[in-house]
Amino acid sequence: MIDFWLAAGLLLLVALSFLLIPVLRSRRAQLEEDRTALNVALYQERVAELQVQQQEGVLDAAQMDAGRAEAARELLADTEGVVAPRVTRLGKAAPLLAAILVPVLGLGLYLHFGASDKVELTREFAQAPQSMEEMTRRLERAVAAQPDSAEALYFLGRTYMTQDRPADAAKVFERTVNLAGRQPELLGQWAQAQYFADGKKWSDKVQALTDEALKADPKEVTSLGLLGIAAFEGQRYQEAIDYWNRLLDQLPPDDQSRIALQGGITRASEKLVASGGKVAQAPAAKPAALLKVRVDLAADLKAKVQPGDSVFIFARATSGPPAPLAAKRLTVADLPATVELGDGDAMMPQLKLSNFPEVQLVARISRAGQPTAGEWIGRSQPLASSTTAPQELTIDSPDK
Structure with a gap:
């Protein structure tokens, strides 16, 4: 400065x-x-x-x-x-x-x-904070300088929750929803903060927020976890087990929170049995999807590409979000190559191959290394995500 x-x-x-x-x-x-x-x-x-x-x-x-x-x-x-x-x-x-x-x-x-305050904030954020309190002060200043930034508000709300300040977090998440719209994830965060701000008392407001979030996205993880907590506190152990099992299905295999969640399911099961009840068997989970695809390059394109050009291979839902459900990255030098795309390659926990009945395979060559745009592309016909037969995919068309 x-x-x-x-x-x-x-x-x-x-x-x-x-x-x-x-x-x-x-x-x-x-x-x-x-x-x-x-x-x-x-x-x-x-x-x-x-x-x-x-x-x-x-x-x-x-x-x-x-x-x-x-x-x-x-x-x-x-x-x-x-x-x-x-x-x-x-x-x-x-x-x-x-x-x-x-x-x-x-x-x-x-x-x-002028924007001298924003310039100073940018300089501060370029250096790692020394404590959580310093991070909180920075975020509060960022929100004061940019009151219409939903992103800054969201991170401030999450920080308040880690500092056990749910009442402040609930107000911040409410502002975030008003700015960014009633997105399921934001509604879930707001409901969770409001629940703890009210002293772990379930209210019509919290119920309405979780209902709206799960209606828009039945796999919204924060709402599922919160409903499980509320059910456990209300001694509705079977409901808690069901909600937590649904949440468990959305988490990646290496997610650290799976251990705590599994412990909560075990405690709820023990309390249910101790009270004379019987744990209902969870419905069988869908088998994990796994697609095998061999990717090659059309003969007339081999002279136009370079060995170091990036090749992105991914599967996306034919009816659903445009984001890839699973993706792998190779180079032109690796072609032809056979890859596997499965639930373990999901870009987000709620976007797994097995959650969508029909998908399309895509392979794109990008000299700039950008997965969303390139020079040449190959697309498959729509196919069931449960397909087990190996697929052939040829990159043969300009990417427009």
Whole structure:
């Protein structure tokens, strides 16, 4: 920030020079004008003396003319090189007043409309925070500087939750929803914060938020986890087991929260049995999808590609979100190649191959390494995600 103010000060000095230099020049011109006036007065005084001497008979007409000519030569020599001052209507006060008002007005406008606070925030975020409290302060400043940033609000709400400040988090998530729309994930986060802010008491508001979230996305993980917690606290152990099992199905195999979640299911099962109940068997899970595809390059394209060009192979739902359900990355040098795309390659837990009945296989060559745009592409016909037969995919068309 110091560098910024130094640069601004230097530019201000340059700007002031354009205002003050004319003032200094006008003062010099005034001195020249005063000296010329003095010389003219001396000339007039000398001529007057010569006229007196002529009247007294001391000088004749020829001597009078010679003396007047000599005085005129002296006046011309004294005023030679003096430039006539330029007439200005601004006067001397206007530039001086502008020299004072321009920087003051510029500073005021910058402080009001400028972004010095955002510049400072950017510099701070470039360095890793030393503590969670420092991170929270940074996020609070970011929200103050950018009150319409849903992303900043979301991260601030998550930070409040890690600091056991659910009431503050609930207010922040409510603002986030108002800005970003009623997205299932945001509704789930808001419901969770509100539940803990109310002292773990289930309310109509929390129920409405979780219902809306799961209606839009039946696999919304925060709502499933929260409903499981509420059911467990209300001694509805079978409901808790069902919700947590549904959540467990959405988590990746290496997710660390699976251990805690499985522990909660075990405790709920034990309490259900101890109360005389019986744990209902969960419905059989869908078998994991696994597609095998051999990818090759059309013969007429082999001379147009380079060995290091990236090759993205992915499967996407024919009816559903445009995001890839599973993806692999190779290079042209690896072709032809056979790859497997399965649930373990899911880009997001809720977007698994097995969750969509029909998919399309796509292979794209991108010299820039961008999975969303490239030079050449190959597409398969729609096929069932449960397909087990190996598939053939040829890259043979310009990517438009």
